[in-house]
Amino acid sequence: MPQNYTLNAQTSVSASSGTGFSQSASGNFTLNLTGIDQVQTGRLDIALTDTVVMAAPTYGKAVYIRNLDDTNFIEVHSAGVVDTDVIGILEPGEWMFFVLRDTQAVGASADTAVCTIEYFAVEIDSAA
Amino acid sequence: MASMHTTFTASGTFSLTDASGTTIFSYTPSFTTAPNTSSQVLYSGEHLAQTGGSELALADTSDDRAYLFVKNVDTDYSVELDLTEQESTSKEIADIKPGEFFFAPVELNSDGSGSSIQVTAATADQKVQYLIADAINN
Numbered sequence: 001m002p003q004n005y006t007l008n009a010q011t012s013v014s015a016s017s018g019t020g021f022s023q024s025a026s027g028n029f030t031l032n033l034t035g036i037d038q039v040q041t042g043r044l045d046i047a048l049t050d051t052v053v054m055a056a057p058t059y060g061k062a063v064y065i066r067n068l069d070d071t072n073f074i075e076v077h078s079a080g081v082v083d084t085d086v087i088g089i090l091e092p093g094e095w096m097f098f099v100l101r102d103t104q105a106v107g108a109s110a111d112t113a114v115c116t117i118e119y120f121a122v123e124i125d126s127a128a
Numbered sequence: 129m130a131s132m133h134t135t136f137t138a139s140g141t142f143s144l145t146d147a148s149g150t151t152i153f154s155y156t157p158s159f160t161t162a163p164n165t166s167s168q169v170l171y172s173g174e175h176l177a178q179t180g181g182s183e184l185a186l187a188d189t190s191d192d193r194a195y196l197f198v199k200n201v202d203t204d205y206s207v208e209l210d211l212t213e214q215e216s217t218s219k220e221i222a223d224i225k226p227g228e229f230f231f232a233p234v235e236l237n238s239d240g241s242g243s244s245i246q247v248t249a250a251t252a253d254q255k256v257q258y259l260i261a262d263a264i265n266n
Contacts, residue, residue: 004147011140011231013197015170015261018133018163023172025259027199027229039144041153060223064142066157073266075235078219085219088232089193089266095157096232097140101206101223111266120153122144 002035007062007122011097031062031099031128038123043068046108046115050080053106054121060101062122065108067094069115074108082109090117099124133163134170136195136261138231167262177207177247177254184245184258192236193263196245198222199229202254210246211236226254233263 007030014024038057045051053076054061067074067090076096078085085104088096095118106121139158145151175184184198200207209222209230222230234245247256 005152006145008143008145009140009229010142011138011197011229013136013138013195013231013259015134015136015195015259017167017170021170023170023259025172025197025199025257027197027227029227029229039152041144064140064155064157066155076232078221086235087221089235090233091264091266093159094233095138095140095159097142098222098230098232099224099228100220102219104219118155118157120142120144120155 002037005033005036007031007033009097031124033122033128034125036123036125041120044117044119046074046110046117048110050082050107050109052080053108053119056103056105057123058103059126060099060124061106062099062124063106064097064120065090065095066118067092067115068118072110072112072115074110074115074117076106076108078104078106080105080107132167133165134167134261135163136161164262164264169260169262171260172258174255174257175247177249177256179249179251179253181246181248184247184260192265193233194236195261195263196234197229197231197259199257200224200226200254201257202226205250205252205254207254207256208248
């Protein structure tokens with residue numbers, strides 16, 4: 001049965017040069033979600049072939065993925081084809097967050113050996 | 129040159145609650161990179177995303193990945209993000225409404241040459257703020 005949810009997201013980034021120069025940016029927002037069917041969260045093993053992180057949603061999605069492996073990187077892509085429509089590349093410990101208002105599935109693939117991710121993938125409705 | 133190395137840090141807080149106030153999940157990820165001695169660029173600023181598409185330059189990025197943070201700071205319409213000259217990419221990587229942001233280590237073309245980040249506003253031009261920093265090669 002579809003449920004209503006509230007997603008809160010906050011991120012801060014900073015980059016510092018050895019010269020002493022640094023820049024930073026941050027953001028936070030809330031999404032009020034209505035009539036949601038797909039909420040997935042937890043840990044997932046990513047194979048060398050395409051591994052489905054989230055099946056195609058009706059309107060769009062908000063997705064967080066963190067590579068928990070301590071050695072190898074993973075690729076995150078739209079739809080289900082490795083090395084195609086790549087959204088991001090996560091080295092060990094790195095994470096990403098994105099909102100996409102489309103009906104594509106989200107997939108991931110490991111490069112060298114199976115990697116475990118921490119993730120959530122939440123469907124968003126047409127008004128969000 | 130070692131003195132030009134760049135260190136990057138990202139931290140976040142994400143939570144989902146249901147209609148009764150129950151927390152479904154909560155994550156607080158963070159990472160800090162080792163100094164990237166091949167880093168050449170650190171860009172940040174404000175940009176008017178146009179309806180016909182406009183580009184955040186990556187002209188001097190040295191590596192095949194970049195840390196990319198983009199926030200829609202306008203008030204009216206969504207902005208789409210696309211990576212041009214990225215490996216086999218034809219779909220957008222984000223669609224952010226006013227107040228929303230995108231963050232990811234994104235893949236560029238080979239050493240980054242020829243790559244750019246295209247931002248396209250829906251309906252009318254919208255302002256975005258961004259930070260771009262070289263990330264180590266994968």
